[in-house]
Amino acid sequence: MNISRPDCFEALEESPLVSDFLGKGYVILPTENSEGLHAIRELVADTVSETLNISPTKSPEDLLNNIHLYVGAESLNDLRLEVIQTLRSTPWVRPTYYSLVLEALHTLVGNELAMQRGLGLSVQLPNDSSSLLPIHADVWDGDSPFEVVVWVPLVDCFKTKSMYILPIGSDRSYQMVMSDHQNGSAEDLYASVSGDLEFLKIDFGSILIFTQTVMHGNRINIEDETRWSLNCRFKSALSPYADKKLGEFFEFVNLRPASRIGLDYRLPEGFSE
Template sequence: MSYTFSSNRDRELGTHYINDGYLIVPVADRESFERIQRLVADSAGNVLGVSAADPETFLNTIHEKVRANELNSFRLEIIRRVNAEPWLRSDYFELARPILECIVGNELAMQLRVNLSIQLPEDDSSLLPVHADVWSGDSPFEAVVWTPLVSCYGSKAMYILPPAADQGLREDFPEYATGSSEDLFQRVKDEVVWIEIKTGEVLIFNQNLPHGNRINQESETRWSMNCRFKGVFTPYGDKKLGEFFEPITLKPASRLGMEYRFPQLGRDQTE
């Protein structure tokens, strides 16, 4: 008989995460989700000088109020405002705490700023071409928690290349490494999985796999937030502890270990 140290459920979720590259689960804390969705909608409303009655309808129809050429400064201003709320990051963490503990660990580092994406219908000016975060300096130990503030389907969503297809791409990679990201997308477009996800759910994905988005051809605007998490003691890429990540759930034994200094030997003993 072989022994195991994790529950059946953790092993099952872990296998899905490894084989599919992502998991979609209900938010662990519905109130936190509603607070965050409301904060983003109210911040957007304040920037525009209008009131956001029903947050989801307001966000879905923001293209009636914001033009593509104003979108990036609008988005950055909302990011600034929502990240100024002291509770934002702890509420964001609560959306995904159990799945993070299952997939990443229970001593976690969290990105200092939660990001926001807005994809207006038919707008080609704010797309994220196919990429893996790890290609541009993220640590391969990071996972992304991606939260839709409106339901996402079709081209309103993001896509990810599953691990099996990523393996195939690796064999052809030298051909594409110097080409355009559009060539790379054409190579994988029939193999990517479009993530269909509703409000009240959260996506956790492996950012080592190629992913991105295309022009949103649906009639609603996409709003999603994303934030990276990793085990505090796993290796860091360009995004360092203190500058980009902050420990959020250090345990007492780790605190003691990090602070520990051996007692100094007396002068006469060292000479």
């Protein structure tokens, strides 16, 4: 008897999102919740204008792009912490952040997830060298290789106003021979891979998801606008953890009932001997 069945084993492999992510180590895609993204940007812009006492006449985009006209590198961190505090204490922000790329995360990572508890915020003023992230892969410094970063620009990002990434093909060839370069500085490492790096063009409304096992970082922003981006890590809930622990750094979202029962279950005395 011929039974027709859906090609449910092949469907994932044929998804362009999957082949893109496996091919490059990152994807850039339109948000699934534009209204939510605008609400997050407005919350950030409102917090910034309140903190700096700027009358809210500019659009959120204008205000954020031009914030270097109001704040210098010396007080930038206070402003950043104020915004982070607002984001972390506003209950709708985390679920909204998740909803920005929920379907994509379910395809790329899984449908029961661990999500970073507090969102990260990066602000790069033009020509400011005080808050740079030299080339790195977070996995070298205690992050789990199962994590992805969901990176959300709040303004259009391009060239040095954005971040750069080494696509996974070049990255893996390089990491294989990296021990030959062990004594070099981050700047030497940057120089040796710079020909293959991509500075990502990501407009507001688009979202970057990348594996932090590939090398990435940023340079001094020599464009004439300020960069604002949010970042948050996600991993499959039951994949191995590294230094960033469940409960401290990560929190389950969408944990399924079978996993809840499984995690709570203890064998009766005597069965484990």
